[in-house]
Amino acid sequence: MKKFLITTLLLLGFAVVGASAQTVYASEKGEKYHTADCNLSGDANDMTLAAAKKAGKKACAVCKPESHFKDKTVRCAGKTADGTRCKRMTSSKAGKCYQHKGA
Numbered sequence: 001m002k003k004f005l006i007t008t009l010l011l012l013g014f015a016v017v018g019a020s021a022q023t024v025y026a027s028e029k030g031e032k033y034h035t036a037d038c039n040l041s042g043d044a045n046d047m048t049l050a051a052a053k054k055a056g057k058k059a060c061a062v063c064k065p066e067s068h069f070k071d072k073t074v075r076c077a078g079k080t081a082d083g084t085r086c087k088r089m090t091s092s093k094a095g096k097c098y099q100h101k102g103a
Ligand SMILES: [Zn+2]
Pocket: 033, 034, 035, 038, 039, 040, 041, 060, 061, 062, 063, 064
């Protein structure tokens, strides 16, 4: 029984993490929802993507929140010529940008 509880809690924890990864920003009267860094998000409140859709809001065409969630962008694992970590972001499976992919 105890094991079952722990498993449930773990699953719940993952569900929460998953949901918070899909946070969008929309003002109460706005028709569109945005990512956090969109210029148009203005005085928006944060809400889950699901909640925004339920409220009849649509994805902003400028920041494209949906594609934001789809690509798992990570920082490139490669190193630049001066030995510092590459600053490029990449969504490639290798975790490296186009410049470091072959290296
Ligand atoms: Zn936007």
